Amino acid sequence: MRRRPREPADHAGAALREGLVVAAYGRHLLVEHDGGARTLCHPRGKRHETVVGDRVRWQTSGDAGVIEDVMPRRNVLRRQDELRTKVFAANVDQVLVLLAAEPVFSEEQLARALIAARDAGIAPLVALNKRDVQPAFDEAWRRLEPYRAMGETVLPLALTDPDDHGLAALRPHLQGRVTLVMGASGVGKSTLINRLVPGAQAQTQAISRALGTGRHTTTHTTWYWLDAARREALIDSPGFHAFGLHHLDPRRLAALMPDLAAHLGGCRFLDCTHRQEPGCAVRAALQPHGPLSPRRWQLYVALYEELLAAQGPGRT
Ligand SMILES: Nc1nc2c(ncn2[C@@H]2O[C@H](COP(=O)(O)OP(=O)(O)OP(=O)(O)O)[C@@H](O)[C@H]2O)c(=O)[nH]1
Ligand SMILES: [Mg+2]
Ligand SMILES: [Zn+2]
Known part of the structure; x- marks a missing residue:
């Protein structure tokens, strides 16, 4: 990564602009502003941990941007991996925990994801994908019985089947909301987004180029608008193995x-x-x-x- 020269400490004269963080890869952040334009930004100093969903104040600096401020968050999702606690999204209305017939889901990780969402005050929703993979799907559906019984919404999906009705049943749950899609690697998070967001694949590739990555598996969190009016969105996130909750009492x-x-x-x-x-x-x-x-x-x-x-x- 190229090191940027130190900015003058006094930048009071510069006009700060508002924006929304729509992609995050470490300290590289893509900020959307002025109704759709996007600028690659870096946070100033080490003060902020800026994540997708954050509303920020920023200013241009050369051909990139510098984030000066993160606005107060309505909510925030945290988890730990082997290394540290991470905030990975902010200001979402709903969490969609995506599971699949394969890879076989960990009930413990499901339970943890639901607990984390409730702790953050965010409504969770569960979907089980790959209905075409049998008998694994039916077995997984049975394992979800306690979750249906306790009142969780659990929806079946077959995302690679163009005739599947599951997506139509999911659609109303997404209406008017910002939904963070999370789940283990390979469950179909990106497949879901590609089905609902025309051009998502191209957008993903463009972001990968801008951020200098280029792998197939999702490696960073990205926001996608679902509607032209920019009221509803899906957030794709990298798959996780462990969902640490150590911040919880x-x-x-x-x-x-x-x-x-x-x-x-x-x-x-x-x-x-x-x-x-x-x-x-x-x-x-x-x-x-x-x-x-x-x-x-x-x-x-x-x-x-x-x-x-x-x-x-x-x-x-
Ligand atoms: N058989 C079957 N395969 C599916 C279905 N939905 C998705 N897949 C496949 O599952 C694989 C993984 O899908 P992705 O959408 O990349 O999974 P992901 O959750 O984004 O994975 P990460 O980015 O690694 O976290 C792909 O090969 C998809 O084609 C389904 O309904 N049935
Ligand atoms: Mg993915
Ligand atoms: Zn008791």
Whole structure:
């Protein structure tokens, strides 16, 4: 990467322009402004972690731009990978967790993605793609039974089948909203975007050229408008393996899992952690006596203990 010369510290005279971050690849950010023009920008200094969906104030600097300010965010999605906590999108209305018959999905990663969305105050939506891949699809659909039972919207899709009705059923959920599409690598996130956004493929290639990448698999997060009026959008993101939630307080966890949350308030102890305490209303709701899936409760306990450990020693 070419190093830019230091800018003068005083830039008060320059006119700051407003824009929307529509693609992010490390410290290279594509900012959309003035009804559609796009300029490659860099954040000034190391102060900001700027992500797709951010509204920014920027100014031109040579043939590129410099982001001076990130406006306050309505919401923000975070996760950790092996290295660090990352903010990866801001100001979205909805998260679409895309799963597929293959690769076989990790229920744990699904649960984590849904928890992260709820924690950020963002409504989640689940779709299972590759209906044509059998019997894997039917097995995956069965594994999603607890999620349908707890009220999550789960939609079937066959994105490479031009006659599939799934896309038409998904369409109304996207209307008027900004939807972040996330899921493991290979589930069909980019396929979905290519079906709904004419010219997305060309746009992706143009962005790859501008950012100096050029791989097939999605390596950066990108915003695509779905309508000419620029009210609804899909955000494509790179596939992930692990969805770390270490920023979360374990005591908030049960409230973020709707099937557990339904039984909160009935425990004998106010500070019940729903792991082994007597008189626990959550454990009393476990199958076969109640509606709660043991698998979901086990996911809760494992995640609770992981978050507790992440908070540091001396906690129980
Ligand atoms: N059989 C089948 N294959 C599909 C379907 N939808 C997508 N695929 C294929 O799955 C592969 C991966 O699709 P992508 O859209 O690139 O997946 P992605 O989620 O964007 O993956 P990453 O960018 O790596 O995160 C491609 O070869 C698609 O053609 C489907 O409904 N059925
Ligand atoms: Mg992709
Ligand atoms: Zn309890």
